[in-house]
Amino acid sequence: MEPYRIKVVEPIPITTRDYRERVYAAGGYNQFNLTADDVTIDLLSDSGTGALSAEQQAAGMRGDETYAGARSWFRFREVCADLTGYEHIFPVHQGRAAERILFSALLKPGQISVSNTHFDTTRANVEIVGAVARDLPSPEAADLDSDAPFKGNIDLVALEEVLAGPEDVGLVLMTITNNGGGGQPVSLENLAATSALCRKHGVPFILDAARFAENAWLVTQREDRYRFHSPREVAKLAFRLADGCVLSLKKDGIVHIGGLLALNDVELAKRCELLLIATEGFRTYGGLSGRDLDMCAQGLLEVTDPMYLRERAEATAYLADCAREAGVDSVRPAGLHAVYLNAARLLPHIPSSRFTGHALASELYLAGGIRCAELGSLYLGEIDEAGVLHKPAPFELVRLAIPRRVYTRSHLDYVAETLAGIAKNPEQVPGYRLVEAPVMLRPFRCRLEQVREN
Ligand code: F0G
Numbered sequence: 001m002e003p004y005r006i007k008v009v010e011p012i013p014i015t016t017r018d019y020r021e022r023v024y025a026a027g028g029y030n031q032f033n034l035t036a037d038d039v040t041i042d043l044l045s046d047s048g049t050g051a052l053s054a055e056q057q058a059a060g061m062r063g064d065e066t067y068a069g070a071r072s073w074f075r076f077r078e079v080c081a082d083l084t085g086y087e088h089i090f091p092v093h094q095g096r097a098a099e100r101i102l103f104s105a106l107l108k109p110g111q112i113s114v115s116n117t118h119f120d121t122t123r124a125n126v127e128i129v130g131a132v133a134r135d136l137p138s139p140e141a142a143d144l145d146s147d148a149p150f151k152g153n154i155d156l157v158a159l160e161e162v163l164a165g166p167e168d169v170g171l172v173l174m175t176i177t178n179n180g181g182g183g184q185p186v187s188l189e190n191l192a193a194t195s196a197l198c199r200k201h202g203v204p205f206i207l208d209a210a211r212f213a214e215n216a217w218l219v220t221q222r223e224d225r226y227r228f229h230s231p232r233e234v235a236k237l238a239f240r241l242a243d244g245c246v247l248s249l250k251k252d253g254i255v256h257i258g259g260l261l262a263l264n265d266v267e268l269a270k271r272c273e274l275l276l277i278a279t280e281g282f283r284t285y286g287g288l289s290g291r292d293l294d295m296c297a298q299g300l301l302e303v304t305d306p307m308y309l310r311e312r313a314e315a316t317a318y319l320a321d322c323a324r325e326a327g328v329d330s331v332r333p334a335g336l337h338a339v340y341l342n343a344a345r346l347l348p349h350i351p352s353s354r355f356t357g358h359a360l361a362s363e364l365y366l367a368g369g370i371r372c373a374e375l376g377s378l379y380l381g382e383i384d385e386a387g388v389l390h391k392p393a394p395f396e397l398v399r400l401a402i403p404r405r406v407y408t409r410s411h412l413d414y415v416a417e418t419l420a421g422i423a424k425n426p427e428q429v430p431g432y433r434l435v436e437a438p439v440m441l442r443p444f445r446c447r448l449e450q451v452r453e454n
Pocket of ligand 1: 047095121249401
């Protein structure tokens with residue numbers, strides 16, 4: 001059961017299928033054009049969508065809004081320094097601000113950033129400074145159905161080849177957990193081996209640690225050596241294998257806004273501090289209010305609670321199991337922050353050119369008012385301005401992201417029942433065609449229409 005009870009409630013909109021058909025069509029069948037009032041269960045993102053605890057609210061009241069050197073800053077710094085062990089702690093307004101500042105200070109045009117998988121804003125920030133983002137996921141990640149425990153790992157053989165090769169590698173970035181790769185964890189063994197390779201080749205090793213606590217929980221469950229460690233101990237070990245981190249506190253900080261850039265290297269930190277002050281805010285607040293800093297610090301203490309992490313893991317696995325029983329497969333084994341549905345397997349009559357993942361995501365909205373994110377050809381495929389798909393994504397997935405401490409098991413039952421309804425008559429689900437297909441940031445801006453014959 002959830003190791004907390006509910007003190008504040010917020011009604012959720014209950015709508016009819018007729019209503020949803022109308023608003024979804026009016027918004028060009030793009031889920032980003034739906035509003036909060038249109039959505040019953042919102043699984044679009046686990047970012048900034050969590051529920052604050054009573055202690056976080058109380059911490060917010062203690063927030064000190066002094067411009068420089070606020071008491072909130074010292075509390076924030078203490079928690080971050082203890083958790084990560086890094087010398088230089090910079091608050092920022094969210095994860096991508098940390099990425100922008102770090103890559104601007106560290107990467108030169110033409111250099112390569114190597115990762116298990118870059119998240120999309122991370123890739124964009126690498127490319128904006130003229131560097132190249134290269135993903136080297138473990139080969140195990142390609143098998144969606146296998147129960148391999150650490151499908152988020154980086155491919156160490158490929159990494160060594162790149163590091164020993166002629167190319168100029170500017171940094172190695174490990175995303176824990178691997179959001180682009182099905183929310184799968186990275187083992188401490190893989191982190192340690194990566195760390196050793198980076199040291200050997202003199203390349204900075206940085207963690208994208210947005211879901212560091214969830215990764216740590218999965219390490220305690222799946223990596224034998226750490227069975228008797230607490231998630232916090234594992235998280236501390238992980239941070240200490242790297243030279244710094246970028247961290248969106250909107251995930252495992254359980255806050256609505258916030259981020260962290262933390263580094264050991266003093267020269268690099270000085271360059272980052274300059275960019276921080278020029279673009280985010282003075283180094284003791286970095287674009288956050290005092291109350292945000294205090295709520296972040298408290299969230300970082302709460303998120304490694306084993307009771308909380310266990311329930312979250314079990315709730316996500318429960319949703320994945322219910323879906324599978326209903327005939328909807330997802331990427332195995334289940335992680336914590338999301339269930340990644342395998343739309344291609346459920347809807348074989350819809351080819352990638354008719355956006356299989358988008359078709360399932362759309363049906364979830366139309367049938368149940370459930371909003372989620374497509375991670376298939378609409379998002380990752382190569383598409384021209386006329387909306388024609390030239391290269392499909394490797395998988396047609398749909399991500400059901402689970403906000404932290406927000407939905408109960410009965411909400412998850414509702415999601416599972418809606419999926420089961422779709423799985424009874426999958427051939428009823430129509431495909432989609434792009435009618436407006438902007439090349440930049442397409443998923444946020446495109447418009448589509450339904451196509452009954454594929
Ligand atoms: N890194 C990872 C692994 C992420 O998942 C995200 C955001 C970011 C960096 C950027 O952080 O949003 O605070 O600027 N992921 C959200 C998601 C948007 O829905 O997965 P941000």
